[in-house]
Amino acid sequence: MNDIEVGIIGGTGGIGEWFARFFREEGLTVHVSGRTTGMPAVEMARRCDIVIVGVPISATCDVIRLVGPLVRRESLLMDLTSLKAEPVKAMLESSTSDVIGLHPLFGPDVPSLDGQNIVLCPARGTKWLPRVKELFLSRGAKLVEASPERHDELMAFVQGLTHLNTITMGLALRDAGIPQAELEKFSTPIFRTRLACIEKIFLKNPRLYSEVIASNPHTKKITALYGDALRRLEETVRKGKAEELKRLIEG
Numbered sequence: 001m002n003d004i005e006v007g008i009i010g011g012t013g014g015i016g017e018w019f020a021r022f023f024r025e026e027g028l029t030v031h032v033s034g035r036t037t038g039m040p041a042v043e044m045a046r047r048c049d050i051v052i053v054g055v056p057i058s059a060t061c062d063v064i065r066l067v068g069p070l071v072r073r074e075s076l077l078m079d080l081t082s083l084k085a086e087p088v089k090a091m092l093e094s095s096t097s098d099v100i101g102l103h104p105l106f107g108p109d110v111p112s113l114d115g116q117n118i119v120l121c122p123a124r125g126t127k128w129l130p131r132v133k134e135l136f137l138s139r140g141a142k143l144v145e146a147s148p149e150r151h152d153e154l155m156a157f158v159q160g161l162t163h164l165n166t167i168t169m170g171l172a173l174r175d176a177g178i179p180q181a182e183l184e185k186f187s188t189p190i191f192r193t194r195l196a197c198i199e200k201i202f203l204k205n206p207r208l209y210s211e212v213i214a215s216n217p218h219t220k221k222i223t224a225l226y227g228d229a230l231r232r233l234e235e236t237v238r239k240g241k242a243e244e245l246k247r248l249i250e251g
């Protein structure tokens with residue numbers, strides 16, 4: 001793979017920047033672009049062997065439709081989006097190249113690929129898939145293949161439910177208005193872990209988490225399940241009967 005040029009649109013920040021570093025460490029030539037910096041996306045699309053779209057979810061399909069027609073037939077078009085159905089459809093419709101949807105199930109704070117999960121949605125072509133898999137596997141990643149639809153359905157639980165739960169706790173804490181410094185003095189290890197998750201969503205990247213939840217059509221049924229669970233919990237807790245709550249937990 002060493003003679004290959006990789007272009008990452010969205011490679012100046014976040015997970016795109018992480019993959020730019022990864023590919024460079026593997027000896028590949030990597031070009032990156034942001035909205036106003038780096039190699040223009042259209043130039044990258046015409047020139048690179050592997051073209052990767054790693055921009056915010058709300059901008060992804062527009063960027064794919066812009067660059068897709070310019071990607072060479074013998075090249076590979078991939079994306080890093082946390083949702084797969086719409087981006088993979090857009091890649092297939094706008095290009096003639098091999099297409100693989102990719103969702104790294106980790107953020108830019110992980111030090112290496114070792115032990116990390118990656119979902120692959122192979123969508124067109126057989127030339128690039130074995131090479132891409134070998135590259136990730138050789139660095140210890142765990143790969144799972146899925147259709148884009150199945151991926152999105154499962155992510156509604158894995159990411160949607162997790163983040164809904166964290167946001168609920170964050171909103172409740174904010175509404176309670178207790179100073180964080182005071183909470184920290186009384187904190188348990190699990191509370192500190194949960195606070196770190198809340199900070200990640202509320203302070204570091206609220207847009208990413210909002211789009212992951214709200215742009216996945218499968219999240220609606222999860223929110224309904226989650227709302228029902230909260231209501232049942234509220235009714236039981238209001239009565240102040242621990243035995244009843246225990247029965248609810250035990251099922």
Ligand SMILES: NC(=O)c1ccc[n+]([C@@H]2O[C@H](COP(=O)([O-])OP(=O)(O)OC[C@H]3O[C@@H](n4cnc5c(N)ncnc54)[C@H](OP(=O)(O)O)[C@@H]3O)[C@@H](O)[C@H]2O)c1
Pocket residue numbers: 009010011012013014015016033034035036037054055056057059060063080081082083103104105106107108205208
């Ligand atoms: N962060 C994660 O933990 C993570 C994990 C897995 C998958 N993903 C997926 O990766 C994608 C990027 O997420 P991220 O968190 O890395 O985003 P990010 O930190 O906001 O970075 C996005 C990158 O896209 C560029 N960009 C922003 N808006 C753009 C636009 N309208 N058009 C073109 N480029 C634009 C930014 O460049 P400039 O700011 O320099 O313009 C930057 O290089 C999303 O689809 C997300 O679902 C993220």
